[in-house]
Amino acid sequence: MEKKWEEMSADEKQEELFQRWLSPEGVEFVSPEAEKSYKDRITRIKDAIQLKKLPDRVPVIPNVGFFPAFYAGITPQEAMYDYDNLNTAWKKYALDFQPDAHIGCFVPGPGRLFEILDYKLYAWPGHGASPYHTYQCLEGEYMKADEYDSFILDPTGFFERTYLPRIFHTLEPLKMLAPLPNIIELPFTGGNLVPYGLPEVQTAIKALMEAGSEALKWVEVLVAHDKEMAAAGYPNFFGGAAKAPFDYLADTLRGTRGMMLDLYRQPDKIIKALDVITPFMVGMGVSMAKMNGNPVVFIPLHKGADGFMSDQQFKTFYWPSFRKLLMGLIDEGCIPYSFVEGGYNSRLEVIKDLPKGKAIWSFDLTDMKRAKEIVGDASCISGNIPITLLNVGTEAEVRDYAKKLIDTAGRDGGYIMNSGAVIDEAKPENVKAMIDFTKEYGMYK
């Protein structure tokens, strides 16, 4: 009899998710060759991650942002608003460049949804940013310095009545809602439901429903895209996503500057808030990975990079909750794929502390020779092709750099070729050179 999920070990759960990834539900491969390529690609990635068996060659998985749009000749604005164009452009990228995995076409997001909710957290094409540029985060203290206690006491209520009304202007009336736990016993129920009868609250809820319909329309395109790509032999690399608890707080709640001051003025509150956030992030990563049948959980890392805090601050504020997240994912069979923007040279000795063959670290401005020596025994490493090289360098320079990477980071497996930072306006011939050279030179004998 098959074991229930709850009874499986972490290794068995990981294997189960790999098996589901290898045999995607509802996908009919276009040819036996496509099916073989699909399975070979995932096996190559699996071998690079698990560090048990040498893969046949170095896998190459570029972390593309809006690159497929620029390459296919559509604007970032079109990618956000015209889902057919989005699908076509991202498909063209995968089929023309043939990476070992694509990452789906979720990055641009549903533009109209942000209009419906009057989103304040980002500037996006046509709304504070040029149609020809990508979206950008508008940093701010969307959670104020004196709101930690309120967040820690009830994060869901804080999001519903404080945070969401600030980042979505249309949802401002939600701040009038009563806390849900107040709805108890008959005599107290009516009063607590009064806010839902207010016209402005009803308008906000209707907008939320409209935004939901838009999200559904968009996600149907994403799912169809993934199926079509899988049928052609290209797996989606990402099973789910999560954020490091410190970044969760620093990126879009307190803001970079606010968070830096909190490190000195209210360090204890930070620690308490991180404890509250961590289980939410484990839950998000695990549920997405299980739903999608793919163990890889993408975690973009920001505020723990070299220079952004001292070693002591990293060990005190960043790593403990982040490690809890990583272990929470690993225990549920997931493979955290930490995409480390900036440098991590001062953090390598700390982050090496993970069980073997369970995680990927994609580095940007980190010394890959040292990363291989220090982290490479436990985890698969990735990345490091400079984004500057892809944007303004030459094909020959890209190949030279990739050769050095394969010779050092790629030695004995455990490496996935990738750029250091997200690829947007790169020269297509340079991205092609990175991929083709890896396929040619990255073979393991």
Next chain:
Amino acid sequence: MSGKLVTLLSDLKEPEALAFVEKALGEGVDPLDLLGQAREAMKIVGQRFASSEYFIPDLVFSGVILKRIVEMLEPHIKKGQEAERLGKVIIGTVAGDIHDIGKDLVVFMLDVNGFEVLDLGIDVPIQKFVDTIKETGATVVGLSGFLTLSFQSMKDTVDTIEKAGLRNTVKIMIGGGQIDEQVRGFTGADAYGKDAMAAVQLAKGWIGG
């Protein structure tokens, strides 16, 4: 110059530093002496940052404490008593990019190191740099950018300064997120700096001080 405020501020002791300034002002200590001590402290903060003893949060926090001290001192300082400035530096985040944290740190460190900084803000139209060079006669321009789209904006800005016939009158430095020597070459800037103190060193090298 040495004094208790130098130690308190350079060690980032916020409540202690503010209490000290309040007490000293009450006792009739010369506010210019206190301002001098604050400047001295910021030099130490800069040195500690350059030697990797301090990091970005320390710089940001020192800036906040300094601002509060200056606000306390300002009502006591007569106009015209401020120290003379070394030279003018124009700073801005280039067109299309709205990131300001790195740019603000550069502005702050140039300011505390004695430069007159003309901060043009974020998403600065190219022509604005050209106009400001003409209006102010500044000899150093700093272009900031975090996103990769800024590489092209920086190049366009340098090219436009060149076309306006001003390229020989200014030194141009670039910095931010991914900026490296490769991008410097692409943009035609004179130098790139990896952080705020590097910008101070570059400006000092060109202007003196």
